[in-house]
Amino acid sequence: MPHECTTCGRQFDDGSKEMLSGCPNCGGNKFQFQPPDRSPEPDEPASPADTDPVESEEPSLTDQSDAPSTAEPGETAAAAEPAEPVSDPESAGDVEPTGGTGPADNAVDAAPAESTPADEEFRDAEIADDTGAENSAQRDARSAAASPDEIDEARRRVADAESEAPSDGESEVPSDGRGRGTPQGPPTETPSGADPDEFALSGALGPEDDEPVEKQPVAGSAPEREEPVTDEDTDLRALREELNQQFESIKITAPGQYELNLMELYDRKEYIISLQEDGRYVIEMADDYGIDD
Amino acid sequence: MGLLTSLKDSITRVTDGLFASEEPKRIGIYGPPNAGKTTLANRIARDWTGDAVGPESHIPHETRRARRKEGVTIERDGKEVTIDIVDTPGVATKVDYEEFLEHDMEKEDAVRRSREATEGVAEAMHWLREDVDGVIYVLDSTDDPFTQVNTMLIGIIESQELPVLILANKIDKEESDIQRIANAFPQHETIPLSALEGQNMDEVYEKIAEYFS
Numbered sequence: 001m002p003h004e005c006t007t008c009g010r011q012f013d014d015g016s017k018e019m020l021s022g023c024p025n026c027g028g029n030k031f032q033f034q035p036p037d038r039s040p041e042p043d044e045p046a047s048p049a050d051t052d053p054v055e056s057e058e059p060s061l062t063d064q065s066d067a068p069s070t071a072e073p074g075e076t077a078a079a080a081e082p083a084e085p086v087s088d089p090e091s092a093g094d095v096e097p098t099g100g101t102g103p104a105d106n107a108v109d110a111a112p113a114e115s116t117p118a119d120e121e122f123r124d125a126e127i128a129d130d131t132g133a134e135n136s137a138q139r140d141a142r143s144a145a146a147s148p149d150e151i152d153e154a155r156r157r158v159a160d161a162e163s164e165a166p167s168d169g170e171s172e173v174p175s176d177g178r179g180r181g182t183p184q185g186p187p188t189e190t191p192s193g194a195d196p197d198e199f200a201l202s203g204a205l206g207p208e209d210d211e212p213v214e215k216q217p218v219a220g221s222a223p224e225r226e227e228p229v230t231d232e233d234t235d236l237r238a239l240r241e242e243l244n245q246q247f248e249s250i251k252i253t254a255p256g257q258y259e260l261n262l263m264e265l266y267d268r269k270e271y272i273i274s275l276q277e278d279g280r281y282v283i284e285m286a287d288d289y290g291i292d293d
Numbered sequence: 294m295g296l297l298t299s300l301k302d303s304i305t306r307v308t309d310g311l312f313a314s315e316e317p318k319r320i321g322i323y324g325p326p327n328a329g330k331t332t333l334a335n336r337i338a339r340d341w342t343g344d345a346v347g348p349e350s351h352i353p354h355e356t357r358r359a360r361r362k363e364g365v366t367i368e369r370d371g372k373e374v375t376i377d378i379v380d381t382p383g384v385a386t387k388v389d390y391e392e393f394l395e396h397d398m399e400k401e402d403a404v405r406r407s408r409e410a411t412e413g414v415a416e417a418m419h420w421l422r423e424d425v426d427g428v429i430y431v432l433d434s435t436d437d438p439f440t441q442v443n444t445m446l447i448g449i450i451e452s453q454e455l456p457v458l459i460l461a462n463k464i465d466k467e468e469s470d471i472q473r474i475a476n477a478f479p480q481h482e483t484i485p486l487s488a489l490e491g492q493n494m495d496e497v498y499e500k501i502a503e504y505f506s
Binding site: 249250255256259260261262263266268 | 384385386387388389390391400403404407408410411414415418419421422442445446449
């Protein structure tokens with residue numbers, strides 16, 4: 001029961017759509033995400049192999065196909081891909097240059113098809129590893145321009161990415177699962193001394209490599225992120241990952257670093273209006289707008 | 294009877310008055326961060342109502358919540374249009390707090406700004422879906438317009454069949470290249486302007502009256 005209404009305490013299953021229309025009990029639209037029952041494995045070894053069994057214990061979290069209905073299997077797989085060099089940010093732009101029939105229709109009809117430009121861009125953006133990459137990515141996102149050549153190339157890459165996506169997803173399943181929903185460490189003592197920034201629903205993509213390191217730090221196994229790994233960290237990362245999986249319209253790649261799937265954001269009636277610490281978030285519901293659709 | 298008739302007449306006049314003019318159209322000012330959306334919104338609002346809409350800044354993502362200025366009546370060449378202006382947060386596909394660090398911001402503030410900006414983008418996209426009747430799309434004419442954000446948003450706007458006015462802002466800058474923007478969106482008319490300096494605002498108002506009336 002990972003989601004709880006903060007008003008009346010009603011709990012919701014992972015991926016429940018009920019809450020997207022507000023709490024059926026009290027109408028509340030503020031929910032708190034609670035990681036599911038953790039399997040305390042204090043001496044969790046650092047090897048990925050050991051994390052797999054845990055993954056199977058938590059199929060609803062780790063299995064892509066059981067992912068919440070709002071999360072697309074392909075996408076989540078791609079999302080957890082740490083460094084998939086599939087496409088440029090520009091690639092997304094060139095995919096939808098047409099307008100008219102456009103992205104919106106496509107998105108509405110084919111939202112699950114994982115072919116929206118932003119998805120591609122997400123894959124590209126899974127470079128949560130070094131700041132250099134982030135800088136350029138961020139720069140690109142704001143103003144990067146694509147030359148016709150780049151556009152062509154990006155188009156090819158998008159096509160490639162689409163065809164590769166499934167296999168990527170499969171290959172990523174282990175690490176994905178590890179990172180996502182299986183806080184294997186002892187259930188959190190609440191993060192007391194940790195940097196508040198760390199809670200900002202962030203670091204979604206970092207966990208894969210860090211998580212196994214929680215008890216026995218193995219230098220080589222954590223190439224991606226340099227932050228000291230603690231139980232709190234792993235727990236929060238798992239939590240962030242979980243949220244990312246549910247709301248793929250916004251991905252949090254690191255504290256203060258977000259990637260947005262514009263089409264997905266556009267496409268949803270409900271949306272998150274407040275990303276808060278410790279897994280809390282507020283959903284604005286369609287009904288609140290009084291729009292008749 | 295005469296009294297009733299005149300009463301009825303006056304009621305009719307009142308209701309006619311109420312509904313004669315249509316509801317003001319809600320016009321969203323969209324565009325990437327730092328294109329000058331708020332500067333434009335403020336200029337329009339100041340020119341026609343005397344008030345401003347919100348603070349402007351050279352730091353991207355200054356506007357992180359949509360701000361509305363209602364009932365702005367613009368008259369040009371006998372055309373009159375009353376619009377509600379919605380100044381929306383700049384739309385980006387990535388928001389990174391490090392960008393704000395370059396503007397002498399503390400990390401904590403930058404991270405918070407980043408989160409708020411992200412929420413702002415979500416809000417802007419939501420407005421686009423639900424709540425706008427037309428779009429003023431503002432681009433910085435010193436930047437290359439061929440970006441994914443621009444193509445995606447223009448695509449959405451077109452698919453919604455919303456009237457859209459594309460503005461090439463910041464023509465007061467030397468690097469400004471209006472033609473590049475016109476070339477990027479040949480299916481739309483591009484209006485050059487400097488919202489900051491007030492250049493070519495006459496044409497902007499003319500087009501607003503034309504497009505959104």
